[in-house]
Amino acid sequence: MVTDVDLSVRIGSLELAYPTLMGSGCYGSGEEFAPFIDLSKIGGVVLKSVTRAPRLGNPTPRLVQTPAGMLNAIGLQNPGIDWYLEHDVAKFASRPCAVIGSVAGFSVDDYAYVAERLAARDEIHALELNISCPNVAAEGETFACDPRLTARVVKTVRATTDKTLIVKLSPNVTDIAGIAREAESAGADALAVINTVRGMAIDVNAWKPRLGNVTGGLSGPAIRPVAVLAVYEVARAVRIPIVGQGGIETASDALEFLLAGASAISIGTGNFTDPRIPVRIVEELHAYLAARGVRSLREIVGKANVGFANPYQYEGDEG
Amino acid sequence: MRALQSPASVHDVLVLDRTELAPGVVLLGFHAPQLAAVTQPGQFVMAVPPGGERAAVALGIYEAQGDRASVMFFVCGPRTREFAGLREGDRFSVSGPLGNGFTLDGAKNVAIVAGGVGIASVLLPAQALVRSHVRTRLFYGARTAELLVDRERFEREGCEVICATDDGSFGHRGFITQALAATEDKPDLILACGPSPMLRATAFVAGELGVAAQLSLEETFACGVGGCWGCVVPLDRNSAQAPGFPGQDEGGSEVVYARICKEGPVFWAHELRW
Known part of the structure; x- marks a missing residue:
């Protein structure tokens, strides 16, 4: 039994006191949740994605509850980078945790323009590149679904800032490991795995889709096994840190991601179940590691012992 | 609000x-x-x-x-x-x-319109109004008499209660908004909570009567605290409740999506663009 467990992690040049980030688009800018949780007890907030021009967002309904999760199709509603820099960013200085800006766009130029301006602000400690939003017409997710586009956008943004660059990947691809490799080669400091899984729900009485946008992104415990596998596959393909996310609600959930190869985790939909989940996870991770004599969270990253269950060892094996 | x-x-x-x-x-x-x-x-x-x-x-x-x-x-x-x-x-x-609730200041004669379990959000304003000696009527509609729950409670609190049911099993037969439209004692403020068709009808009747109305909207919430932008409603961008940034898309729309959980759930009917 040890009592002194180090839960801090390093993502690129970003130091996090705790391994818990709050997922982009789920947590506003953090202040929305401040009445319910001590923000100094979380690693950081990934802000809602911002684009070059203001966006009204998708028509309603934008949310549907589904078994063990929810579909959303917000559509990147945001004030645009000009307004954001002028009115919103200064307020982030008071957050007692890391503040990670999130950049979305519709062209390589968009991403570079927004990323450079956002990263230039002291209030923003790192950037997440949202190249995987499933809820905007055509271009949104295209970047994360095409290895060459991923490489181009990451390389271009990389040239605009030295701050830690996290690239958020889409699960809606055939080969996430291949795309992860492209992002790493292009200069990403870390990867966020995964964004939401595309989905749809239909109202059988009205005979129409439940979402105004028709399709949406599925999140919550429903996608957790999908996300754990994606982290596992990406971890074997790259050497940069991974921020694992997808349906994490407990320390046990978080541990699955860490053991699969994530260095940190992100909580999104779980905050809607109970805003105290991030602090509870940190306390439980601490207890879990202390009980096993593990002094640092970093020691368990990627330590899932797959043994003979590893499908890759069985490749070509008729048995 | x-x-x-x-x-x-x-x-x-x-x-x-x-x-x-x-x-x-x-x-x-x-x-x-x-x-x-x-x-x-x-x-x-x-x-x-x-x-x-x-x-x-x-x-x-x-x-x-x-x-x-x-x-x-x-x-x-x-x-x-x-x-x-x-x-x-x-x-x-x-x-x-x-959320931001009802604004009761200055009203002298208030009509509260509740549909079904929408009654759940109007007891507190009714009590506050009666405490301030404001004439307070509850227009309460439901599918059947059985679903007009806790009706007597509002009478005990000092409200005049007017009811309507779809099947006529209690009060007027039909929609409660018809009873509101037919009232001869014109209120100076209307508050409403209930299903969306009832709220739209209330907004229409309020417009006809020339009375300001505050509607408590319902929508699926995820976070409930303004963090996810999932529960929005189109609002006049000049509204005092419009979120503080430009909402225009390519065309420079006069409408902005406001969060029902954060800017609302109560909005002025004449400012909604739904």
Whole structure:
């Protein structure tokens, strides 16, 4: 039994006191949740994605509850980078945790323009590149679904800032490991795995889709096994840190991601179940590691012992 | 709408009482002195279903007095079923109070319009109005007499209660908004909570009468605190409640999406662009 467990992690040049980030688009800018949780007890907030021009967002309904999760199709509603820099960013200085800006766009130029301006602000400690939003017409997710586009956008943004660059990947691809490799080669400091899984729900009485946008992104415990596998596959393909996310609600959930190869985790939909989940996870991770004599969270990253269950060892094996 | 939100926090609460007021309509009272002390009429809580992996659900605060607050809801899905299964002595947690409620200042003659379980958000404003000696009428509609839950409570609180049912089993037969339209004693303020068609009809009648109306809207919430932008409604961008940034798309629209959970849930009917 040890009592002194180090839960801090390093993502690129970003130091996090705790391994818990709050997922982009789920947590506003953090202040929305401040009445319910001590923000100094979380690693950081990934802000809602911002684009070059203001966006009204998708028509309603934008949310549907589904078994063990929810579909959303917000559509990147945001004030645009000009307004954001002028009115919103200064307020982030008071957050007692890391503040990670999130950049979305519709062209390589968009991403570079927004990323450079956002990263230039002291209030923003790192950037997440949202190249995987499933809820905007055509271009949104295209970047994360095409290895060459991923490489181009990451390389271009990389040239605009030295701050830690996290690239958020889409699960809606055939080969996430291949795309992860492209992002790493292009200069990403870390990867966020995964964004939401595309989905749809239909109202059988009205005979129409439940979402105004028709399709949406599925999140919550429903996608957790999908996300754990994606982290596992990406971890074997790259050497940069991974921020694992997808349906994490407990320390046990978080541990699955860490053991699969994530260095940190992100909580999104779980905050809607109970805003105290991030602090509870940190306390439980601490207890879990202390009980096993593990002094640092970093020691368990990627330590899932797959043994003979590893499908890759069985490749070509008729048995 | 109140410009400042009340101080919200997370409360672990103990169930004090549970009453099924009508088939599928449950009133759940719980011990929450801090919540009760700061709740404003028209506010809500995000209640965490006790069973585990389900998102919190938004419930209007029905009563808030002394050590006790309560919520009333219609059992319509897995989450409300979990809450309906709670009994005295059980525990659950709520975040709140949340949102901007009704603005009652200056009114002298108020008509409150409630449809079905929309009644859950109008007891607190009714009590506040009666306390201020404001003439307060409740126009209360439901499908059947049985679903006009807690009607007598509003009479005891000092409201005049006018009812309508779809089947005519109590009060007027038809929609409650027809009774509102037919009133000869014109109110100077209308407050409403209920299903969307009723709110739209209320907005229409209010427009015809030339009376300002505040509508408490309902929508699926995810976070309930303004963090996810999932529960929006189109609002005139000149509204005092419009979120503080330009909402225009390519065409420079006059409409902005406001969050029902954060800027609302109560909005001025004439400012909605739905």
